[in-house]
Amino acid sequence: MSVHVKTTINGDQVEFVCGADEPLLDVLRNRLGLTGAKEGCGTGDCGACSVILDGRLVCSCLVLGAEMDGRSVETIEGMADGAKLHPLQQQFIDNAALQCGVCTPGFLMAAQALLRKNPDPTEEDIRFGLAGNLCRCTGYDKIVRAVQAAAKEMRG
Amino acid sequence: MTMNPDLVDKTYKVIGTRVRRPDGVDKVTGRARYGADASAPGQLVGLVLRSPHAHAVIKKIDISKAEKLKGVKAVITSADFPDHTNGDRGLRDILENCMARKKALYDGHAVAAVAAVDARTAREALKLIKVDYQILPHVTEVDDAFKANAPLLHDDIFTDGITPTPTKSSNFVKQAEYGHGDIDAGFREADVIIEKSYKTEQTHQGYIEPHSCLASVSPDGMAEMWVCTQGHFVYRNQCAAILGMDANKLRVTSSEIGGGFGGKTHIWAEPLALALSRKANRPVKLTMTRDEVFRATGPTSSTSIDVKIGAKKDGTITAAFAELRYHGGAFPGNWAEFGAMTGFACYDLKNVKTVSKDCVVNRPKTAAYRAPSTPQVCFAVESTVDEVARAIGMNPVDFRIKNAAKEGTKSSYGPVYGPIGIGPTLEAAKNHPHMKAPLAKDTGRGMACGFWFNFGGQTCVDMNVTPDGNVTVAVGTIDVGGSRASLALVVAEELGVPYDAVRVVVADTSTLGHNDMTDGSRGTFSSSMAAVFATRNAIKTLRERAAKTWEIPLDEVVWEDGAARAVGAQHGNRAPLTLKEIAAAAPGSGGPIAGHAEIVADNAGVSFATHICDAHVDKETGKTTITRYTVIQDAGKAMHPAYVEGQYQGGAAQGIGWALNEEYIYGANGRLQNAGFLDYRIPVCSDLPMIDTQILEIPNPHHPYGVRGVGETSIVPPLAAVANAVTNAAGVHMNHVPMSPPRILKAIKALKA
Amino acid sequence: MSRLEIHLWGALRPLAGGASSIFIEAQTIRELFRKMGEQYPGMEPHLRRGVAVSISGKVFRDQLDTPLPPDQEIYLLPRVPGG
Ligand code: FES
Ligand code: FES
Numbered sequence: 001m002s003v004h005v006k007t008t009i010n011g012d013q014v015e016f017v018c019g020a021d022e023p024l025l026d027v028l029r030n031r032l033g034l035t036g037a038k039e040g041c042g043t044g045d046c047g048a049c050s051v052i053l054d055g056r057l058v059c060s061c062l063v064l065g066a067e068m069d070g071r072s073v074e075t076i077e078g079m080a081d082g083a084k085l086h087p088l089q090q091q092f093i094d095n096a097a098l099q100c101g102v103c104t105p106g107f108l109m110a111a112q113a114l115l116r117k118n119p120d121p122t123e124e125d126i127r128f129g130l131a132g133n134l135c136r137c138t139g140y141d142k143i144v145r146a147v148q149a150a151a152k153e154m155r156g
Numbered sequence: 157m158t159m160n161p162d163l164v165d166k167t168y169k170v171i172g173t174r175v176r177r178p179d180g181v182d183k184v185t186g187r188a189r190y191g192a193d194a195s196a197p198g199q200l201v202g203l204v205l206r207s208p209h210a211h212a213v214i215k216k217i218d219i220s221k222a223e224k225l226k227g228v229k230a231v232i233t234s235a236d237f238p239d240h241t242n243g244d245r246g247l248r249d250i251l252e253n254c255m256a257r258k259k260a261l262y263d264g265h266a267v268a269a270v271a272a273v274d275a276r277t278a279r280e281a282l283k284l285i286k287v288d289y290q291i292l293p294h295v296t297e298v299d300d301a302f303k304a305n306a307p308l309l310h311d312d313i314f315t316d317g318i319t320p321t322p323t324k325s326s327n328f329v330k331q332a333e334y335g336h337g338d339i340d341a342g343f344r345e346a347d348v349i350i351e352k353s354y355k356t357e358q359t360h361q362g363y364i365e366p367h368s369c370l371a372s373v374s375p376d377g378m379a380e381m382w383v384c385t386q387g388h389f390v391y392r393n394q395c396a397a398i399l400g401m402d403a404n405k406l407r408v409t410s411s412e413i414g415g416g417f418g419g420k421t422h423i424w425a426e427p428l429a430l431a432l433s434r435k436a437n438r439p440v441k442l443t444m445t446r447d448e449v450f451r452a453t454g455p456t457s458s459t460s461i462d463v464k465i466g467a468k469k470d471g472t473i474t475a476a477f478a479e480l481r482y483h484g485g486a487f488p489g490n491w492a493e494f495g496a497m498t499g500f501a502c503y504d505l506k507n508v509k510t511v512s513k514d515c516v517v518n519r520p521k522t523a524a525y526r527a528p529s530t531p532q533v534c535f536a537v538e539s540t541v542d543e544v545a546r547a548i549g550m551n552p553v554d555f556r557i558k559n560a561a562k563e564g565t566k567s568s569y570g571p572v573y574g575p576i577g578i579g580p581t582l583e584a585a586k587n588h589p590h591m592k593a594p595l596a597k598d599t600g601r602g603m604a605c606g607f608w609f610n611f612g613g614q615t616c617v618d619m620n621v622t623p624d625g626n627v628t629v630a631v632g633t634i635d636v637g638g639s640r641a642s643l644a645l646v647v648a649e650e651l652g653v654p655y656d657a658v659r660v661v662v663a664d665t666s667t668l669g670h671n672d673m674t675d676g677s678r679g680t681f682s683s684s685m686a687a688v689f690a691t692r693n694a695i696k697t698l699r700e701r702a703a704k705t706w707e708i709p710l711d712e713v714v715w716e717d718g719a720a721r722a723v724g725a726q727h728g729n730r731a732p733l734t735l736k737e738i739a740a741a742a743p744g745s746g747g748p749i750a751g752h753a754e755i756v757a758d759n760a761g762v763s764f765a766t767h768i769c770d771a772h773v774d775k776e777t778g779k780t781t782i783t784r785y786t787v788i789q790d791a792g793k794a795m796h797p798a799y800v801e802g803q804y805q806g807g808a809a810q811g812i813g814w815a816l817n818e819e820y821i822y823g824a825n826g827r828l829q830n831a832g833f834l835d836y837r838i839p840v841c842s843d844l845p846m847i848d849t850q851i852l853e854i855p856n857p858h859h860p861y862g863v864r865g866v867g868e869t870s871i872v873p874p875l876a877a878v879a880n881a882v883t884n885a886a887g888v889h890m891n892h893v894p895m896s897p898p899r900i901l902k903a904i905k906a907l908k909a
Numbered sequence: 910m911s912r913l914e915i916h917l918w919g920a921l922r923p924l925a926g927g928a929s930s931i932f933i934e935a936q937t938i939r940e941l942f943r944k945m946g947e948q949y950p951g952m953e954p955h956l957r958r959g960v961a962v963s964i965s966g967k968v969f970r971d972q973l974d975t976p977l978p979p980d981q982e983i984y985l986l987p988r989v990p991g992g
Contacts, residue, residue, distance in 0.1 A: 035193040036186020041446040045833035076186035093180035096798035099637040101183030102414025131842040139809030333919035571963035571984040756971040
């Protein structure tokens with residue numbers, strides 16, 4: 001069975017048809033060409049597929065495309081303001097917070113959600129706020145520092 | 157001579173600066189394309205059917221129903237892979253691992269594959285394939301595999317390294333020995349002898365990106381493959397050999413790679429995707445699930461190790477012995493042997509002996525994981541070293557300093573060392589503020605040293621000057637952790653131009669000569685050496701062009717700061733010719749300007765590290781928390797310090813995961829019980845503290861910039877450093893990793909009783 | 910030409926009748942490997958699988974043309990993979 005969905009992605013109106021049991025991650029990647037969200041597990045354990053749905057951080061592998069009707073999705077592709085990188089993106093680069101980078105879109109989404117809720121997080125807040133995302137390359141040190149630096153920059 | 161690989165002492169302009177990486181923007185905006193991010197017109201979805209049995213004869217596979225399902229375009233089994241391996245045992249094992257032939261040898265072993273128009277149809281088709289198995293008894297534990305009555309995996313393994321060679325086949329693949337001196341005499345001299353047995357469980361590299369490829373074989377035999385790999389040239393060669401293709405017909409393009417750590421150094425499902433595409437006559441995309449990654453791609457060996465160390469009261473180690481038993485999964489390997497080489501490599505020992513015993517078990521084929529085989533033996537040796545130090549009442553760092561290997565030491569694996577960095581890392585550890593910081597309640601401090609070889613290998617680099625005077629560089633080694641930035645730094649340094657004037661890309665297999673894979677920490681070491689030589693070749697051409705333009709002899713032209721300069725009394729007053737000017741004049745002075753290098757980079761230099769760890773143990777729950785961690789390692793020369801730090805921190809985090817949590821758990825039925833990130837738990841952000849790093853720079857005399865490999869050694873010491881910290885925190889000696897809460901609790905209870 | 914003492918790693922020793930080193934006249938790694946294969950046929954499979962040569966602590970894995978100078982310690986080792 002297929003479902004017809006009208007939704008908002010990164011501020012744009014989008015329509016698609018998807019299977020009733022098709023995860024949002026598959027819709028983004030296979031139907032809409034938005035491959036920034038990655039599939040590391042497909043079971044909600046790695047956070048590589050993180051997107052922000054109506055302001056809440058979710059694993060896009062765990063929600064269905066069919067549920068998106070009338071809702072609003074933010075993905076990594078919409079994070080920068082045109083050519084201007086978001087402070088989190090810039091700080092990830094400047095702090096060498098990525099090695100292979102496959103976890104990076106998920107971390108940026110999770111950090112974005114965290115800083116919106118808590119613009120002045122402690123190191124511990126950051127570590128727990130990002131605990132749903134796996135990174136195998138960095139040992140997290142530089143990721144935490146990048147988020148700290150971005151938070152400081154964003155507070156002005 | 158310009159192509160001498162040996163170090164030239166100089167001060168650097170851009171090397172060692174923390175520039176932004178060229179792939180950074182693409183990776184933070186979601187634009188970077190990884191294995192699963194490519195698609196081709198008309199592509200099919202490939203899926204693999206895997207054995208649910210640990211050990212079974214495949215009596216019959218019926219694919220007729222699956223083939224008839226609407227939307228299914230190809231179904232393949234081992235019948236589609238005639239053996240082209242020509243007696244090459246290593247390649248045959250890879251072939252058999254990619255697709256089971258007569259027997260399924262582990263839970264997860266591929267037995268068939270399908271390509272269909274969509275994932276749903278492909279899944280449906282897998283269910284329609286009927287495999288008739290005859291289940292055999294299995295063996296998954298190392299020590300069991302050696303037993304006389306153990307179920308036999310292969311009938312053609314006759315233990316190598318034992319005289320006379322056995323006439324009966326067994327799971328015991330190979331025995332080897334390393335060492336020198338007379339350990340019996342050494343132990344007689346000892347005042348204290350500690351003898352213990354250890355176990356380590358099997359871990360997975362745990363890269364976040366599952367294996368994925370997009371394969372397309374045309375009816376004319378031309379083929380393309382997009383794949384995440386640590387070595388696209390090696391993947392090309394292996395796939396072509398297995399499929400009976402000419403290597404030049406298969407063009408492999410490497411995607412961005414989402415982690416590998418050794419797990420993407422040889423092929424797994426890639427030949428299946430190519431064979432499916434060949435049969436279906438359409439492009440096929442094959443992406444593994446996480447479950448498949450755990451069940452069917454290469455984890456480490458699990459091990460069982462005995463160590464015996466004797467020392468005098470003054471702290472001199474008089475003899476050291478270890479016996480190591482490792483498995484290669486379902487296929488023969490030398491994994492224990494590598495452990496036997498590295499186990500005591502940190503020390504200057506008069507009498508040392510290691511014996512390795514490699515076996516096969518019904519588990520997935522073992523693959524390299526960062527300094528393969530070494531973290532396990534280091535855990536056993538460095539835990540014992542701490543106990544010996546304690547027994548003679550010496551501080552563990554002083555004890556190690558007293559026995560550390562140095563220039564001129566005969567290494568435990570044979571050769572004599574040149575200049576090495578174990579002593580300096582130990583001295584740095586001793587003087588590090590971390591060593592002196594006070595400890596909280598129930599917290600202990602531990603330390604450990606580690607060693608790894610590093611190597612170079614075959615490498616090509618093409619460097620081209622663009623008509624507007626900028627530079628492109630094509631390399632054949634995969635960028636796993638920022639090597640494109642490091643290579644751009646090297647070329648900019650040699651040429652005397654800004655970092656931004658150089659763009660580095662990874663070329664496909666049809667564009668450059670063969671390159672070995674990015675393993676053994678070789679990426680930056682060997683490609684930077686080739687990049688230096690390619691640039692020096694281009695500089696020679698640039699000087700020739702300037703000499704022509706000026707109509708003066710070549711030897712009166714030097715290259716300095718990005719420009720040709722005339723020297724000597726007669727012409728020295730000419731204004732320099734910049735790279736841009738020479739490039740613009742290229743059409744009239746001989747055509748495009750380029751430099752190439754095709755080299756074998758040997759002598760990557762050995763590498764040592766010392767780690768310090770503080771661990772808090774909750775005596776009620778057995779849970780261990782790492783509260784502080786410091787990595788001290790020799791990098792030769794850190795071309796981009798932030799990426800070197802990143803390698804140190806990443807390796808340490810993986811080692812901590814191995815020490816505390818990660819393990820493959822097999823049920824009595826031989827099936828893997830925890831094939832997912834929920835139950836195979838790798839460290840998350842809230843599990844770890846900041847990881848401090850100290851980079852020592854003891855230049856490698858055999859690299860133009862003094863670089864050593866840095867990628868692997870950092871995973872070696874953590875298992876032991878954590879274990880020693882746990883001992884000091886809770887008084888228990890842990891001889892089994894991971895030191896999960898139940899194991900620690902059990903040890904605490906035993907201690908109380 | 911000088912006769913060089915070639916130290917063997919454990920797995921090769923049984924193939925040389927238990928000796929920990931052998932003496933061979935060779936000027937390069939290539940010549941050494943060829944003569945080893947001729948004089949000790951049992952070592953062939955190891956040579957095919959890959960052998961690294963340590964010359965006074967400098968390890969060569971691939972460059973068969975590397976000269977073998979006299980008076981240096983020459984040690985054969987198995988090729989080790991990386992991660
Ligand atoms: S892919 Fe969604 S959490 Fe891993
Ligand atoms: S940078 Fe590779 S997984 Fe995070």
